[in-house]
Amino acid sequence: MALPAPNLDDRRFQQLVDEAKRYVQQRAPEWTDHNVSDPGVTLIETFAYMVDQLLYRLNRVPEKNYAAFLDLLGIRLFPPAAARAEVDFWLSAPQPETVLLRAGTEVATPRGDTEEEVVFATTEDLPIVPSALRRLVTVPVSGEPSDRTPELAAGGDVPCFQAPPRAGDAMLFGLPAAVPRCIVAVRLDSRVEGVGVDPRQPPLVWEAWDGARWLGCERGADTTGGLNRPGEVMVHVPAGHTASVVAGVRAGWLRCRVTAPEPGQPFYSESPTVREAEVFTVGGTVTAEHAETVLDVPLGTSEGVAGQRFVLPRPPVLLDGDPPVVEVSAADGWETWTPVEHFGASGPTDRHVVVDATTGEFAFPPAVREADGTLRTFGAVPAKGARIRVPRYRTGGGAAGNVARGAVSVLRSSVPYVARVQNREAARGGVDGESVANAKVRAPNVLRLQERAVTADDYELIARQAAPSVARVRCLPPADGGAGAVRVLVVPDAVADEGDRLRFEQLVPAEQTLAAITARLDERRLVGTRLVVEPPAYQGVTVVARLVAAPGEADRVREDALAALYRHLNPLVGGAAGGGWEFGRPVQYGEVFAVLQRVPGAGLVEEVRLFPADPITGRRGGPVERVAVAPNALVFSYRHQVAVASSGGPS
Numbered sequence: 057m058a059l060p061a062p063n064l065d066d067r068r069f070q071q072l073v074d075e076a077k078r079y080v081q082q083r084a085p086e087w088t089d090h091n092v093s094d095p096g097v098t099l100i101e102t103f104a105y106m107v108d109q110l111l112y113r114l115n116r117v118p119e120k121n122y123a124a125f126l127d128l129l130g131i132r133l134f135p136p137a138a139a140r141a142e143v144d145f146w147l148s149a150p151q152p153e154t155v156l157l158r159a160g161t162e163v164a165t166p167r168g169d170t171e172e173e174v175v176f177a178t179t180e181d182l183p184i185v186p187s188a189l190r191r192l193v194t195v196p197v198s199g200e201p202s203d204r205t206p207e208l209a210a211g212g213d214v215p216c217f218q219a220p221p222r223a224g225d226a227m228l229f230g231l232p233a234a235v236p237r238c239i240v241a242v243r244l245d246s247r248v249e250g251v252g253v254d255p256r257q258p259p260l261v262w263e264a265w266d267g268a269r270w271l272g273c274e275r276g277a278d279t280t281g282g283l284n285r286p287g288e289v290m291v292h293v294p295a296g297h298t299a300s301v302v303a304g305v306r307a308g309w310l311r312c313r314v315t316a317p318e319p320g321q322p323f324y325s326e327s328p329t330v331r332e333a334e335v336f337t338v339g340g341t342v343t344a345e346h347a348e349t350v351l352d353v354p355l356g357t358s359e360g361v362a363g364q365r366f367v368l369p370r371p372p373v374l375l376d377g378d379p380p381v382v383e384v385s386a387a388d389g390w391e392t393w394t395p396v397e398h399f400g401a402s403g404p405t406d407r408h409v410v411v412d413a414t415t416g417e418f419a420f421p422p423a424v425r426e427a428d429g430t431l432r433t434f435g436a437v438p439a440k441g442a443r444i445r446v447p448r449y450r451t452g453g454g455a456a457g458n459v460a461r462g463a464v465s466v467l468r469s470s471v472p473y474v475a476r477v478q479n480r481e482a483a484r485g486g487v488d489g490e491s492v493a494n495a496k497v498r499a500p501n502v503l504r505l506q507e508r509a510v511t512a513d514d515y516e517l518i519a520r521q522a523a524p525s526v527a528r529v530r531c532l533p534p535a536d537g538g539a540g541a542v543r544v545l546v547v548p549d550a551v552a553d554e555g556d557r558l559r560f561e562q563l564v565p566a567e568q569t570l571a572a573i574t575a576r577l578d579e580r581r582l583v584g585t586r587l588v589v590e591p592p593a594y595q596g597v598t599v600v601a602r603l604v605a606a607p608g609e610a611d612r613v614r615e616d617a618l619a620a621l622y623r624h625l626n627p628l629v630g631g632a633a634g635g636g637w638e639f640g641r642p643v644q645y646g647e648v649f650a651v652l653q654r655v656p657g658a659g660l661v662e663e664v665r666l667f668p669a670d671p672i673t674g675r676r677g678g679p680v681e682r683v684a685v686a687p688n689a690l691v692f693s694y695r696h697q698v699a700v701a702s703s704g705g706p707s
Contacts (some may be wrong), residue, residue: 061673063373064648067108067111067264068108069104069105069108069688071108072104073101073104074269075293076100076103077090077097077100077508079083079098080096080281095523096330096350100122101598102697104143105360106462108152111221112132115664116268116312117381118201122345122496123492123496124412126495126496129499129503130398131495131498131499131530132412132413132414132504132556133375133489133490133491133495133664134414134487134489134490134521134524135374135375135414135453135485135489135490135493136302136372136378136452136454136484136486136487136488136489137374137453137454137487137524137525138261138345138346138347138376138450138452138453138454138457138485138486139346139454139457139459139481139483139484139485139486140179140293140344140345140346140456140484140485140566141341141343141345141459141464141479141481141483141484142339142341142342142343142344142476142479142480142481143163143176143178143341143342143343143344143464143477143478143479144339144341144478144480145182145184145339145340145341145342145471145474145477146239146241146338146339146474146475146476146477147158147184147337147339147366147473147474147475148473148474148475149473150186150309150337151184151186151337151473151618152186152444153182154183154184154185154186155184155340155471155473155474156181156182156183157178157183157184157340157342157474157548158178159177159178159179159181159184160177160178160349160469160643161177161178161182161344161471162175162176162177162178162309162454162465162467162468162469162476163175163176163177163178163344163466163467163469164176164260164437164462164464164466164468164475165459165464165466166464166465166495167466167703168467168602174346174456174457174459174463174464174467174468175346175348175576176344176345176346176457176464176483177246177347177348177349177664178340178342178344179343179345179347180343181342181386182237182340182341183340183599184238184337184339184340184402184605185233185234185235185238185337187232187233187235187238187240187308187335187336187337187653188231188334188335188475189229189230189231189333189334189335190205190213190229190230190231190232190305190307190575191203191205191228191229191230191303191304191305191307192204192205192208192227192229192230192330192333192394192599193205193213193227193228193230193302193527193676194214194216194217194225194226194227194228194305195225195226195228195303195311196217196218196222196225196289197222197223197224197225197226198222199218201228201303201304201648203303203305203350206284206619208330208331208332208333210543211331211332211662212331213329213330213331214330214331215327215328215329215548215637216283216312216327216328216329216330217314217324217327217328218327219327220315220324220325220326220327221323221324221327222314223259223314223315223316223317224313224314225313225314225327225454225640226310226312226313226314227311227312227330228303228310228311228590229242229301229309229310229312229333230302230305230308230309230336231307231308231309231310231313231335232307232308233307233308234297234299234308235293235297235308235337236293236295236297236298236299237289237293237294237295237340237341238293238337238339239276239291239293239337239338239339239340239341240290240291240293240310240333240335240336240337240338241288241289241290241291241335241336241337241338242289242291242310242312242333242334242513243287243288243332243333243334243335243336244280244283244284244286244287244288244289244330244332244333245286245330245331245332245333245335246280246283246284246285246287246328246329246330247332247692251275251284251324251325251326251659252322252323252324252326253284253323253324254282254321254322254326254475255282255284255285257264257321257402257636258281258282258283258316259282259316259317259318259321259323259324260283260312260313260314260315261275261308261312261313261315262274262275262289262310262312262313263311263313264293264294264297264309264310264311265298265300265302265308265309265310265311266294266296266297266304267296267298267300268296269355270311270313271294271296271297272294272311272541273291273292273293273294274291274292275289275290275291275292276290276291276292277289277290277431278288278290279570282328283328284328286596287288289312290338290396292341293310293636295499299419306550308596310335313446316397317677318673318674318675319675320467327411332411334444334688337383337651341480344464344479345450345457345668346452346453346454346456346457346483346486347374347451347452347453348450348451348452349448349449349552350448350449350450350451350458352368352445352447353368353370353446353447353449354444354445354446355368355370355382355384355418355442355444355446356368356443356447357442357444358384358438358439358440358441358442358444358445359440359444360437360438360440361431361437362420362421362422362423362440363419363420363421363423363436364417364420364437364438364469365417365418365419365420365443366417366418367415367416367417367418368418368446368450369416369417370418371413371414371416371451372413372414372415372416372451372453372489373411373413373416373449373450373656374413374449374450374452374453375411376453376485376572377450378654379395379411379449380395380411380446380449380450381393381394381446381447381473382395382409382418382444382445382446383406383444383445383447384437384438384439384443384444385428385442385443385444385448386442386521387403390406390445392407392408392540393409393420394406394409394551395408395409395410395411395554396408396409396410396413396601396635397410398410398610399422399434399435399592400434401420401436402421402435403434404434404435404436406420406435407435407436408434408436408650409436410614411419411548414489418446419446420435420437420438420552421433421435421436421437422434422435423437425504428670432594445654453486453489454486454488454489455486455487455488456484456486457483457485457486458482458483458484458486458500458549458551459479459482459483459551460482460551460553461479461480461481461482461551461553461687462478462479462480463479463483464477464478464479464483465477465478469598470533470706473500480533481561481562482550482551482553482562483551484525484549484550484551484685485525485549485566485569486525487525496615501517503619506582508580508582509580509581509582509585510560510582511576512531512532513531513534514580515531515542515544516529516530516531516544516579517529517578518576518579519546519589520575521544521546521574521576521611522576522577523572523697525547525548525549526547526549526565526569526573527547527549527550527636528546528547528627528628528636529544529545529546529547530544530545530547530592530639531543531544531545531689532544532688533546538541540586541586541587541588541591542585542586542587542588543588543590543591543688544573544587544588544589545591545625545639546565546569546570546573546579546589546590546591546592547565547591547592547628547636547690548562548563548564548565548566548569548591549628550562550563556619556622556626557622557693558622558624558626558628558631558693560629560671560672560692562590562592563591563594563627564607565591565690566580570589571591573589574587574589577589585667592627592639592688592689592690593686593688593689594627594671594689594690594691594692595668595683595684595685595689595690595691595692596669596670596671596691596692596693597625597643597666597667597668597669597683597691597693597694598666598667598668598669598676598694598695598696599621599625599648599664599666599667599693599696599697599698599699600663600664600667600679600696600697600698601617601621601648601652601661601663601665601696601697601698601699602661602662602663602664602665602698602699602700602701603617603652603658603660603661603662603698603699603700603701604658604659604662604701604702604703605657605658605659605699605700605701605702605703606657606659606702606703607702607703608702609702610700610701610702611700612657613655613657613658613700614698614699614700615655616655616656616657616658617652617658617698617700618696618698619653619655620651620652621651621652621693621696621698622693622696623691624648624651625643625691625692626693627690627691627692628689630691637690637691639685639687639689639690640685640687640688640689641685641687641691642682642683642684642685643666643682643683643685643691644681645664645666645681645682648664648666649661649664652664659703662701665679666679666680666682666683667679667680668680668683669694669695671692671694676694676695
C-alpha cells in the first residue's frame with residue numbers, strides 16, 4: 057500500500073473558535089458574553105478563519121514536496137497534441153491556371169451561440185493544378201493498349217472494356233500533367249450498354265499512376281451509375297501521382313478498372329460506352345491541424361552565465377511535429393541550438409537546450425561544481441549580450457480539435473476562386489495536456505520501467521506515452537515462447553458519424569502514429585527482440601434479428617435496437633463494461649439476445665442470427681451460434697438488420 061500522507065494539523069474553524077473561548081475563560085473570567093453578537097467573539101471568529109486558511113496551506117506542503125520530488129526525477133507533464141484532418145478545398149469553377157493555397161490557410165467550424173469556433177491551419181502548400189483530357193486508352197486484361205482518342209474526337213461510341221467485360225479491363229485517362237492531391241471531375245456522356253450492374257455498387261475502382269504502381273483513389277460522388285448514364289465521377293487523386301510514360305505516351309494517368317465481383321454483386325454483361333469525355337480539376341485536398349504557427353519570437357538577451365532560462369509568451373509548445381529550435385545571435389549570423397531530452401550526454405561545446413513544452417520554458421545548459429572545485433559544463437553557454445529567439449514553433453492543440461466529419465466548413469482566410477471547404481473524415485489525434493494528478497499516477501510506472509520494455513505492460517505503457525491520442529493498445533508476446541515477434545496492436549480514437557456507428561476506415565491508425573510508437577519502442581526493447589506495430593485484425597459481425605413491439609412503437613424500437621447493437625459490438629465503447637470489446641472475446645448468441653431483450657419496448661425477441669463478415673470485402677458467411685474472434689482481433693459491427701413487427705401486425 058502507499059505510504060499515508062500526514063495531516064500536519066487537523067483542527068478546523070469551529071475547533072479553533074472553541075479553544076479560543078476556553079482560553080478566554082481562563083485568562084479573563086470577567087468576560088462572560090460569548091454570543092456571536094459580542095465584538096470580541098467577532099474578532100475570535102475572524103482570527104479563527106484566518107488560521108484555518110493557514111492550516112489548509114500547511115497541509116498542502118506534502119503535496120508540494122511530492123511534486124518537487126517528481127520534478128527532481130525528471131517527470132514532465134505531457135504537452136497537448138493537435139488534431140489533424142484532411143480538408144477539401146472546392147473551386148468555384150475550373151480555373152485555367154494553377155491555384156496555390158499557401159501553408160497556414162485557416163479554416164474553422166461554424167461559430168454557434170454557445171460554442172466557439174475550432175480553427176485549423178493547413179500544414180503545407182497546395183497547388184490545385186488544372187487538368188484536361190489528352191488521351192483516352194483502353195486496356196483489356198489480356199491484350200494490348202488501344203488509343204481511342206481519335207475515335208472519341210470523331211464522336212463515335214467508344215467501348216470502355218472488351219466484350220464481354222472481364223475483371224482487370226481498364227480505361228485510362230491521360231492528363232497534361234500530374235495532379236497530386238487534387239479533386240478531378242471526370243465527365244462522361246455514356247450510352248446505356250453496360251447492363252447487369254448495380255448502379256449503387258459497380259465493380260469499378262479508380263487509380264492513379266505514381267511512376268511505379270497504381271495507387272487507389274477515393275471515389276466521391278458518382279452520377280454515372282457505373283458508367284451507364286451521362287454524369288460525373290469525382291476522383292480524389294493521391295499525393296503520389298506523377299507524370300509517366302504509359303502506353304507510349306507521357307502524361308499524368310488515371311484509370312478506371314473493372315474488379316472481380318463480390319458474392320451477390322452484379323457484374324457487367326455488356327461493356328458501357330463513352331461518346332464524350334472531359335476531365336477538369338474542381339478542388340484539392342490538404343492536411344490541416346488544430347494548431348497555430350508562431351514566427352520569430354524573441355526570448356531575451358543572454359547574460360553569459362550557465363543555467364539561463366527563458367519562457368515563451370504563448371505556451372504550450374506542440375512537439376508532435378518538427379521540434380522547435382533556438383537561435384542565438386553571433387558575429388556571422390544566427391547559431392542554431394538543438395533541443396535535447398536532457399544534458400547528461402552534452403559536452404562543453406554542444407549547443408543544446410531543453411524545452412519544457414507545457415510551460416514554454418527553454419533551459420540552457422548548467423554548470424556543476426565537482427568535488428575538486430572545478431566546474432563541469434554540460435553544454436555551451438550563449439555569449440553575454442547575445443540575442444536569443446525561436447524562429448518557429450507551434451501552439452494550440454487539445455481534444456477540442458477532434459471534430460466530426462463535415463464540421464470544418466468555414467474558410468477564414470481569403471483565397472481567390474475557392475468556394476467552400478469540408479473535411480471528409482473526422483479530425484483525430486487531439487489530446488489535452490496532462491494534468492498534475494495524472495502525472496502523479498504515472499510516476500510510479502515510470503520508475504518501474506526505467507525506460508526499458510520487457511513485459512507486455514511495459515510495451516503498452518510506452519506506446520501510450522509515444523502516442524497519447526490512441527484509444528487502445530494491446531501487446532501480444534510471441535506465441536511460441538520467444539522465437540516470434542512482439543506485436544503491439546494500436547486502435548486509434550475515432551469520432552462516430554452517427555451514434556456509435558463507426559466506419560472501418562476510421563479504425564486504421566495513421567502511419568505517423570505507428571511510426572512514432574515504433575521509434576519509441578525500438579529504443580527501449582531488449583536486444584534481439586523483434587517488434588511489429590500494426591492495427592489489430594477486425595472480425596466483422598452482422599446481426600439479423602426480428603422483434604415484436606407494441607403498436608406505434610415499431611420505428612423507435614428498431615432504431616433503439618440498432619443503436620444497442622452498434623454500441624455493444626464496438627471496439628472502442630462496446631463490451632459488457634463499456635470500455636471496448638475485449639481482444640479475442642467471441643460473440644455469443646445468448647449475449648446478443650440479452651442485449652436486444654433489454655431494449656425498452658421490445659416485448660419479444662423472436663429470432664436472432666449471427667453472421668461472420670469481412671469488413672473489407674463485405675463477404676458474409678452463413679449463420680452461426682458463435683462468432684470466433686482471434687486473439688489479435690476485435691469485433692466490428694457490419695450492417696446489422698433489425699425487423700420489428702407490432703403486436704397488431706407487421707411493421
